[in-house]
Amino acid sequence: MADTDDGPREPEDDGAVARERRHLLNVGYRLLGSLTEAEDAVQETYARWYALSEEQRRAIESPVAWLTTVASRICLDQLKSARARRERYVGEWIPEPLPPLGFDLAERVTLDESVNMALLVVLEAMTPAERVAFILHDVFRYPFADIATVVGRSAEACRQLATSARRRVERSGRTGAPSAKDTAIVDAFRRAWEAQDVAALVDLLDPDATVVADGGGLVNAARRPITGGPRLARYLANLASKRDELGLELVETTVNGRPGLAGRIAGETVVVLAVGIEGARIRNLWVVVNPEKLSAWNASTPSR
DSSP, X not given: OOOOSSSOOOOOOHHHHHTTHHHXXXXXXXXXXXXXXXXXXXXXXXXXXXXXXXXXXXXXXXHHHHHHHHHXXXXXXXXXXXHHXXXXXXXXXXXXXXXXXXXXXXXXXXXXXXXXXXXXXXXXXXXXXXXXXXXXXXXXXXXXXXXXXXXXXXXXXXXXXXXXXXXXXXXXXXXXXXXXXXXXXXXXXXXXXXXXXXXXXXXXXXXXXXXXXXXXXXXXXXXXXXXXXXXXXXXXXXXXXXXXXXXEEEEEEEETTEEEEXXXXXXEEEEEEEEEEETTEEEEEEEEOOGGGSHHHHSSOOOO
């Protein structure tokens, strides 16, 4: 039956609802910093949708808004419980790195400034409510009235949460667009690392450069951040000395949409380096070796 102004609204077809999966995954990844957890949240959202009766679905004015609200609430609950889980996490926790275009997953997550690894690290320091308010409003442009239904606070309180989160991001100084020189800096870093050239590495690293490694207790990795350009240069050169023994190939790629590096052994990605550049020097290296966070990099072969 065709819709009329006076008659009941026909529910949107399953195809239209299913097409929101990509949008929900984009929201979930930015809220959680984990592809695996984001996909689980999206799956749970659809499970709840299809558990509704036809009458209940018909009563929902905007299925898209309903899906986003439910997915965001699921993510908010996960963020609250994640704090306790990460206290038990072995070593440092780094958001799951996104592979470049050409991998299946990269086609489903939009690679823009909001997935910059530096920004995701800042988001980790926020309260769950701040993170949700900031991502939904500043990234996806949802009105505070809608965000209020997610976090269970007033629209004005959500506005304040987003403002607080925005100030955190601005103070971090990690929101700038990548420079055209960033790729050249990463290339120079790769060559200096492979050559075990400590002097060249020191020149490329900020004096206060920091490396944070995430092995999750599954792979050997530094349990605490290593800070200081010269110290870090020596540490990296020592690691490079083991490259031939391991059969490690270091390749330039993009990580979360920015120039980075990936290490492969026998074609399998075993390490991903997200690079944070300030000015003309490397300020941060986020090194992910936890194999559970590299599944997207090994799930398919990149297109050539």
